[in-house]
Amino acid sequence: xxxxxxxxxxxxxxxxxxxxxxxxxxxxxxxxxxxxxxxxxxxxxxxxxxxxxxxxxxxxxxxxxxxxxxxxxxxxxxxxxxxxxxxxxxxxxxxxxxxxxxxxxxxxxxxxxxxxxxxxxxxxxxxxxxxxxxxxxxxxxxxxxxxxxxxxxxxxxxxxxxxxxxxxxxxxxxxxxxxxxxxxxxxxxxxxxxxxxxxxxxxxxxxxxxxxxxxxxxxxxxxxxxxxxxxxxxxxxxxxxxxxxxxxxxxxxxxxxxxxxxxxxxxxxxxxxxxxxxxxxxxxxxxxxxxxxxxxxxxxxxxxxxxxxxxxxxxxxxxxxxxxxxxxxxxxxxxxxxxxxxxxxxxxxxxxxxxx
Numbered sequence: 001x002x003x004x005x006x007x008x009x010x011x012x013x014x015x016x017x018x019x020x021x022x023x024x025x026x027x028x029x030x031x032x033x034x035x036x037x038x039x040x041x042x043x044x045x046x047x048x049x050x051x052x053x054x055x056x057x058x059x060x061x062x063x064x065x066x067x068x069x070x071x072x073x074x075x076x077x078x079x080x081x082x083x084x085x086x087x088x089x090x091x092x093x094x095x096x097x098x099x100x101x102x103x104x105x106x107x108x109x110x111x112x113x114x115x116x117x118x119x120x121x122x123x124x125x126x127x128x129x130x131x132x133x134x135x136x137x138x139x140x141x142x143x144x145x146x147x148x149x150x151x152x153x154x155x156x157x158x159x160x161x162x163x164x165x166x167x168x169x170x171x172x173x174x175x176x177x178x179x180x181x182x183x184x185x186x187x188x189x190x191x192x193x194x195x196x197x198x199x200x201x202x203x204x205x206x207x208x209x210x211x212x213x214x215x216x217x218x219x220x221x222x223x224x225x226x227x228x229x230x231x232x233x234x235x236x237x238x239x240x241x242x243x244x245x246x247x248x249x250x251x252x253x254x255x256x257x258x259x260x261x262x263x264x265x266x267x268x269x270x271x272x273x274x275x276x277x278x279x280x281x282x283x284x285x286x287x288x289x290x291x292x293x294x295x296x297x298x299x300x301x302x303x304x305x306x307x308x309x310x311x312x313x314x315x316x317x318x319x320x321x322x323x324x325x326x327x328x329x330x331x332x333x334x335x336x337x338x339x340x341x342x343x344x345x346x347x348x349x350x351x352x353x354x355x356x
């Protein structure tokens with residue numbers, strides 16, 4: 001009787017074990033899975049230097065997983081493949097994106113996968129203000145550590161009409177056509193040429209449609225438009241005067257008068273005047289195709305990168321009788337209809353400046 005009871009107890013325990021076996025296996029598998037997709041660095045080494053992983057276009061998910069495991073960023077490429085299938089099932093149109101990624105062993109496999117799936121590449125930003133010349137841009141990029149000024153100017157001297165057929169046929173470099181704005185770019189793909197291309201594409205998106213829309217209303221060619229807008233950009237400080245300044249220059253061109261714009265002299269000779277050190281008579285009269293006191297018409301090329309407001313003002317200038325203006329050194333200008341009034345305004349402003 002006793003043996004019979006013991007047998008029943010053993011059978012009961014066996015059935016209990018068999019009933020719990022799937023749960024035990026499930027717990028074990030779950031624990032293993034959590035270990036596979038967890039952070040690859042031990043707790044005491046959690047803070048490690050981040051790594052840059054470059055993923056080329058067309059790289060398969062399996063190869064990405066192998067590279068991640070090889071670099072110690074994940075524990076298991078098998079777990080990666082399973083997770084990749086899960087992501088694909090949730091978003092059939094999605095996929096891992098090429099680029100350069102900053103990753104750490106302190107991130108879990110799902111975190112790393114999400115970073116690459118959503119394309120969160122390493123970004124760098126740069127800002128080019130309105131009115132900057134190519135030389136100013138070159139100095140900025142070199143100072144920020146992007147590349148040398150020489151590299152940038154070499155790229156800006158290449159006029160790629162195959163890729164950008166809208167570029168004027170008679171420009172020797174890209175002055176004026178690199179659109180001033182704030183940009184984001186993949187750190188791993190930064191080159192002088194890639195940045196030049198990005199700025200040309202922004203001009204194509206932001207500025208070119210404005211010109212195309214007004215083509216039937218303006219006599220200016222694309223090159224003339226950007227050139228005149230660059231002069232307006234350098235002259236206008238107060239937004240409310242921008243269209244009036246554009247109107248003055250348009251009137252002078254229509255009458256065959258010289259533009260007589262100080263910024264063209266500064267560009268021609270690489271100088272910068274100040275309130276205390278204005279341009280000299282010798283500088284104003286020095287021969288140069290860019291010196292609009294010396295030559296009639298527009299400069300041979302733009303002298304800076306005009307912003308959208310100056311581009312618009314040049315297409316739609318104020319209809320004005322003013323033919324002259326002089327800066328008051330506070331950002332505003334005194335506008336005059338006659339040369340006599342203009343000369344009087346110049347003398348008055350200089351006297352006021354000297355008295356202060």
